[in-house]
Amino acid sequence: MVRIAVDLNRCQGYAQCAFLAPEIFTMHGEEALLYAPEADEAHRAKLAQAAAACPVQAILVDAVDVPAGAVSDAR
Amino acid sequence: MLGDGSLERLKREGRIVVVGASLAGLRAAETLRAEGFAGSLTLIGDEPHEPYDRPPLSKQVLLGRAAADRTALPRLRSVDATWRLGVPATGLDMAAGRVRLADDDEVPYDRLLIATGVRARAWPREAEAELDGVFVLRTRDDSAALARRLEEGPKRVLVIGAGFTGSEIASACRERGLAVTVAERGAAPLVGALGGVVGAVAAEMQREHGVDLRCGVMVTALEGDASGRVRAAHLSDGSTVETDVVIVSLGAIRNTEWLAGSGLGAGPRGIACDAGCRAFDIRGIVTDDIYAAGDVARSPHPLFGYQFLSLEHWGNAASQARIAAHNMISESTDRIPHMEVPAFWSSQFGVNIKSVGVPSLGTEVLISQGALRDHRFIGVYGYQGRVIGAVAFDQARWLPFYQELIETTAAFPPPFPTVDRCSDGQRPLDADFPDPSVPTHGPTVTLGGYSPADRRMTFTPAH
Numbered sequence: 001m002v003r004i005a006v007d008l009n010r011c012q013g014y015a016q017c018a019f020l021a022p023e024i025f026t027m028h029g030e031e032a033l034l035y036a037p038e039a040d041e042a043h044r045a046k047l048a049q050a051a052a053a054c055p056v057q058a059i060l061v062d063a064v065d066v067p068a069g070a071v072s073d074a075r
Numbered sequence: 076m077l078g079d080g081s082l083e084r085l086k087r088e089g090r091i092v093v094v095g096a097s098l099a100g101l102r103a104a105e106t107l108r109a110e111g112f113a114g115s116l117t118l119i120g121d122e123p124h125e126p127y128d129r130p131p132l133s134k135q136v137l138l139g140r141a142a143a144d145r146t147a148l149p150r151l152r153s154v155d156a157t158w159r160l161g162v163p164a165t166g167l168d169m170a171a172g173r174v175r176l177a178d179d180d181e182v183p184y185d186r187l188l189i190a191t192g193v194r195a196r197a198w199p200r201e202a203e204a205e206l207d208g209v210f211v212l213r214t215r216d217d218s219a220a221l222a223r224r225l226e227e228g229p230k231r232v233l234v235i236g237a238g239f240t241g242s243e244i245a246s247a248c249r250e251r252g253l254a255v256t257v258a259e260r261g262a263a264p265l266v267g268a269l270g271g272v273v274g275a276v277a278a279e280m281q282r283e284h285g286v287d288l289r290c291g292v293m294v295t296a297l298e299g300d301a302s303g304r305v306r307a308a309h310l311s312d313g314s315t316v317e318t319d320v321v322i323v324s325l326g327a328i329r330n331t332e333w334l335a336g337s338g339l340g341a342g343p344r345g346i347a348c349d350a351g352c353r354a355f356d357i358r359g360i361v362t363d364d365i366y367a368a369g370d371v372a373r374s375p376h377p378l379f380g381y382q383f384l385s386l387e388h389w390g391n392a393a394s395q396a397r398i399a400a401h402n403m404i405s406e407s408t409d410r411i412p413h414m415e416v417p418a419f420w421s422s423q424f425g426v427n428i429k430s431v432g433v434p435s436l437g438t439e440v441l442i443s444q445g446a447l448r449d450h451r452f453i454g455v456y457g458y459q460g461r462v463i464g465a466v467a468f469d470q471a472r473w474l475p476f477y478q479e480l481i482e483t484t485a486a487f488p489p490p491f492p493t494v495d496r497c498s499d500g501q502r503p504l505d506a507d508f509p510d511p512s513v514p515t516h517g518p519t520v521t522l523g524g525y526s527p528a529d530r531r532m533t534f535t536p537a538h
Contacts, residue, residue: 003149005128009390009418012472013427029425030469034138037131038145062149 002039002047003062010058017050017059025050085185086404089114092174092182094164095190095330096120098128098389099369099396103188104154106400116156117182119174121191123161124215130389132218133240134422137247139226143219164191167337169356172364185364186403189334189346189354190396192370193327193387198235203297208305209321212240224320225251232256233308233318235294237264239421241324242277246423249284256287256316258294258308261509269430269466271507272440273454276447276468280424289314297321327387329371339365345373345385350412352399368392368399377414378481379433379463388419416478420471426450429471432464432481435508442500443493445470452499453477456506457487 004024013031017024023043028034039047051059091107093100096118104116120126127146135141159176166175173181195211198204208229210221225232225248232248234241237259248255261267263274264281281288293311300306308316334341339362340355341347346367347355352374354365367374369392373385395413402410420429434440437456445452445468453473456464462485465477480489488503 001145003147005149007390007393008130008420009429011420028422029427031471032422032425032427034135034140035131037128037135037141038147060149060151063151064153 002041002044004035004037004039004047005060006033006035007058007060008033010056011054012056014055016053016055020053021046021050082404082406085114086112087114089185090117090183091115091186091188091403092117092119092184093188093190094119094174095188095192095369095371096122096126096158096160097190097192097369097392098126098148099190099192099392100188101126101148101154101396102151102393103190103368103396103400104156105150105152106397107404108154109152110401110404112404114185116154117159117184118154118156119159119162119164119176119182121161121163122214122216125158125160127215129213132215133212133243134247136218136222137225137244138250139222143215143222146215164333167334167339169338169362169365187365188396188399188403189365189367189371190369190392191330191333192392193329195323196325196328198297198321198323198325200296203299203305204323205303206297206299206305206321207303208319209297209323211323212244213327221320221322225253229253229318229320231316231318232320232322233258233294233316234322234324235308236324236326237261237277237281237288237290238267238324238326239265239419239423241322242281242423243421244322244324245281245286246284249286249424254287255285256289256318257281258292258310258316259288259290260293262290264288264290266507266509267435269434269454270437270440270456271509272447272504273434273466273468274507276450276452277423280426280450284424327370329385331371344383345371347383348372348374350374350377350414351402351410352395352413353402366399366403368395374413377412378416378484379436384417384433386417388417390418391415416481418474418478427469427471428466429474430464430466431474431478432456432462434464434466434506436463437506437508439487439503440506441488441503442497443489444473444495444500446497446499448499453493455480455487455489457503460487461485462487462489 024036126148136143163177195213231254234245234257245255245257264277266274294308296309298307329345331341348367352366353361354367370387373383375381376384394415398413418431434456439457440454443455451469454466462480
């Protein structure tokens with residue numbers, strides 16, 4: 001799984017992501033963006049393309065694989 | 076730090092504790108590691124979940140386009156931390172440098188970052204708040220529970236409070252085809268944050284999308300049936316709304332109760348800190364080892380007369396956390412101030428609303444581009460002859476220009492012509508913010524005066 005967040009303060013609705021990865025990003029109205037906060041591994045390459053193509057670099061994607069145990073409350 | 080090597084020692088083997096494991100806590104942890112902190116890092120969170128993103132909870136999740144439990148924040152780098160999740164912090168011993176947890180454990184720190192954020196204000200009558208079908212929306216679990224209930228197709232949803240969250244909820248419910256009533260104490264939706272001129276547009280948008288919007292009314296009581304399910308709400312104008320889902324959207328309360336009696340300058344208005352995120356104690360002396368960031372922090376902002384500003388904004392949490400983290404492990408001369416221009420967004424009823432600066436400080440508004448009737452415009456807010464904020468309805472690309480006007484304290488009204496100006500925008504209007512003494516849902520930005528620890532506020536429990 002790949003986690004996604006979009007800094008919508010930066011986003012200006014250029015919609016490049018919606019063209020490149022429509023499974024994840026869709027326009028909602030004229031300029032608001034809706035995105036899937038989590039995507040299948042299969043979409044990782046597309047997602048990277050969409051993030052790179054964003055003119056205002058608003059798309060944040062996992063840079064590291066966080067192991068499943070990483071959020072346990074181990075002391 | 077005195078150049079005696081203590082800072083290097085802190086970075087090598089110190090103990091940093093972050094209380095609050097949401098956006099601010101995570102971004103601070105990532106920044107600490109990115110800047111070479113190699114000591115022990117502990118993140119404490121009251122929810123059992125790893126850090127997740129909240130904006131989708133009132134939008135994608137309620138629309139049924141994303142699952143609430145799949146909104147975890149992307150990790151920008153590895154943080155190699157000890158996570159204590161599902162265990163709230165219950166106390167702070169500043170002298171001993173320890174955070175007390177709900178399970179009676181104590182966690183010692185050399186540097187502490189407080190990013191405990193806010194929580195939803197609950198419906199004040201406890202028995203009514205506990206009725207089945209009454210919700211608030213702040214956490215992942217809140218959103219999951221509400222989304223499940225909306226899936227069942229309630230006959231009518233009642234939203235109490237038409238601030239941004241309440242309006243977004245109403246929008247999502249209408250998009251799902253559900254009947255929606257919105258009850259707002261103020262004169263219009265969003266009026267606390269954007270004023271009456273723009274609030275009137277928000278009201279029009281709601282009504283055009285079929286919301287039964289009732290302004291200037293309060294919900295006086297919620298009524299349950301014999302099985303404890305909510306069935307109706309009674310309003311101050313004497314009317315009754317039959318409803319099976321009620322969403323209480325009355326703003327937020329800062330999570331500072333756990334600091335009561337600690338000596339830190341914390342109270343219902345948040346934790347006072349300097350522009351470098353160092354928290355003040357109740358004597359008004361800045362601490363060297365305790366920092367605050369995100370929704371719970373309030374700090375002086377040079378663009379707004381150095382008054383203490385609290386911001387419940389996503390972007391503020393992310394950037395303030397990075398600055399706090401940097402400053403925690405920097406020499407005093409290398410510290411940087413948090414003075415980003417406030418910004419937020421909302422999308423509702425098909426319109427993208429974005430804002431920069433602090434509109435709620437404005438006394439006048441000029442529609443500098445577009446037209447109110449098209450629900451597509453820029454409103455520029457003026458205060459004492461300067462530009463103090465701007466809001467865009469489906470005009471986001473112009474906002475950086477207005478941000479620059481705010482940053483350069485440009486004159487208001489702007490003396491130059493603007494693209495696409497209509498008859499609306501020939502002269503400034505009274506922005507029509509509610510009288511602060513009249514109860515309304517309130518803005519998401521609060522100016523808290525100058526006192527680092529207003530005693531009246533500091534020593535008054537939240538209820």
